[in-house]
Amino acid sequence: MRTRVFVSLAAVAMAMAIDSRPARAQNGAAPQNESRPVPRAADGKPDLSGVWITGALQLLIGEEAASAIQKADAAAGRTPPPREPPPYKPAAEARRQEYVARRGIDDPMARCLLSGVPRITTRPLPFQIVQMPGQVILLYEAHHGFRIVPTDGRPHPDDAEPSYLGDSVAHWEGDTLVVDVTRFNDKTWLAGVGTIHSEQLHVIERYTRDSYDTIRYDVTLEDPEVFTKPWHQHETFRLRPNERLREYECIENNEDLARFEKLLQTDPALRKP
Amino acid sequence: MKAVCVLSCGLLFWTTSLAAHHSFAAEYDAAKPVTLSGIVAKIDWTNPHIHFYVDIKDEAGGVTQWKFEGYPPNMLVRQGWKRDVTLKPGDAISVFAWRSRIDSNFAAAREITFADGHKMAVGPPAGTGGQ
Numbered sequence: 001m002r003t004r005v006f007v008s009l010a011a012v013a014m015a016m017a018i019d020s021r022p023a024r025a026q027n028g029a030a031p032q033n034e035s036r037p038v039p040r041a042a043d044g045k046p047d048l049s050g051v052w053i054t055g056a057l058q059l060l061i062g063e064e065a066a067s068a069i070q071k072a073d074a075a076a077g078r079t080p081p082p083r084e085p086p087p088y089k090p091a092a093e094a095r096r097q098e099y100v101a102r103r104g105i106d107d108p109m110a111r112c113l114l115s116g117v118p119r120i121t122t123r124p125l126p127f128q129i130v131q132m133p134g135q136v137i138l139l140y141e142a143h144h145g146f147r148i149v150p151t152d153g154r155p156h157p158d159d160a161e162p163s164y165l166g167d168s169v170a171h172w173e174g175d176t177l178v179v180d181v182t183r184f185n186d187k188t189w190l191a192g193v194g195t196i197h198s199e200q201l202h203v204i205e206r207y208t209r210d211s212y213d214t215i216r217y218d219v220t221l222e223d224p225e226v227f228t229k230p231w232h233q234h235e236t237f238r239l240r241p242n243e244r245l246r247e248y249e250c251i252e253n254n255e256d257l258a259r260f261e262k263l264l265q266t267d268p269a270l271r272k273p
Numbered sequence: 274m275k276a277v278c279v280l281s282c283g284l285l286f287w288t289t290s291l292a293a294h295h296s297f298a299a300e301y302d303a304a305k306p307v308t309l310s311g312i313v314a315k316i317d318w319t320n321p322h323i324h325f326y327v328d329i330k331d332e333a334g335g336v337t338q339w340k341f342e343g344y345p346p347n348m349l350v351r352q353g354w355k356r357d358v359t360l361k362p363g364d365a366i367s368v369f370a371w372r373s374r375i376d377s378n379f380a381a382a383r384e385i386t387f388a389d390g391h392k393m394a395v396g397p398p399a400g401t402g403g404q
Contacts, residue, residue, distance in 0.1 A: 061352065103299040110296070252320040
């Protein structure tokens with residue numbers, strides 16, 4: 001099976017190498033601008049503006065392009081930090097294991113609901129950062145999601161209702177944009193299957209443009225109701241100079257809901273105790 | 274041992290976190306791969322997945338139509354696909370896929386081999402979710 005998949009992937013890579021199409025050529029798989037300085041806004045801060053991708057790159061841009069990025073990373077000595085498992089309290093971990101046993105059928109995302117923070121960022125769909133005086137706009141291809149993040153020093157509003165993406169305010173610490181996100185609902189998963197949280201979730205995102213081509217994204221998730229300690233996640237955003245956001249209307253033909261109903265009626269492993 | 278567990282458990286967790294639209298394991302069986310050849314009957318170029326239908330001839334001369342699920346249009350376009358060009362009704366293709374857990378003639382497609390021998394990815398690897 002593994003051999004079969006490997007052979008298939010190799011064949012796809014070969015076919016793509018022969019059949020190079022304009023879309024891929026324009027997008028350029030590997031970093032092209034490592035010698036260029038980090039661009040800066042009029043206020044002297046790094047300019048984060050651009051279309052970026054992260055997460056499972058092979059799903060979005062294919063194995064060949066994703067592999068080129070990984071090889072460039074290895075050549076430059078960029079190695080991602082080890083992944084931290086979520087530090088759940090026993091009761092929360094037990095709930096997560098229930099969701100895993102149910103094979104992820106309860107995933108809010110499969111119902112086309114808006115992903116929260118940071119999951120919406122790591123979806124294999126591009127997002128765009130628009131940096132302006134006093135605010136940063138985050139636009140996500142996933143779910144038409146958007147966040148308007150003030151950077152003018154204002155606090156969180158008093159009347160923010162719990163929501164999927166929470167409420168964000170930001171400030172600069174040196175060359176790092178620090179985004180404080182709070183007032184989440186408890187209806188999203190944070191990353192993989194069953195990564196639940198409560199309305200007490202507090203997320204601190206740190207965006208550091210460490211090269212022309214990349215942003216280092218360091219996230220701290222705090223939730224005293226479900227975690228024993230803060231959970232840290234790290235990702236690298238890749239600039240896609242010739243990419244643009246496209247419409248993605250998830251609910252258009254989402255057959256999963258009907259299939260889930262069928263599975264729930266026929267598969268004993270999916271029945272709730 | 275504990276260090277190994279921390280590493281492997283972390284990897285396992287993050288592997289399952291790659292799901293894009295839904296968990297692969299919820300609907301498909303990675304232990305049941307299938308390769309089928311036939312003629313494309315119809316393509317639904319829709320979100321959150323495309324679906325395409327292939328008429329498969331059996332040895333007795335009968336025809337069974339299979340339905341396959343793949344990436345959403347945005348992912349396919351970014352991997353070089355063009356709507357109505359890359360895959361068309363009437364095309365003779367071979368599809369590598371994993372069977373659905375619930376419907377007998379339905380599968381998650383991974384790769385298409387076209388009549389001239391070239392191959393294109395059409396869906397995610399098993400375990401990484403659809404979208």
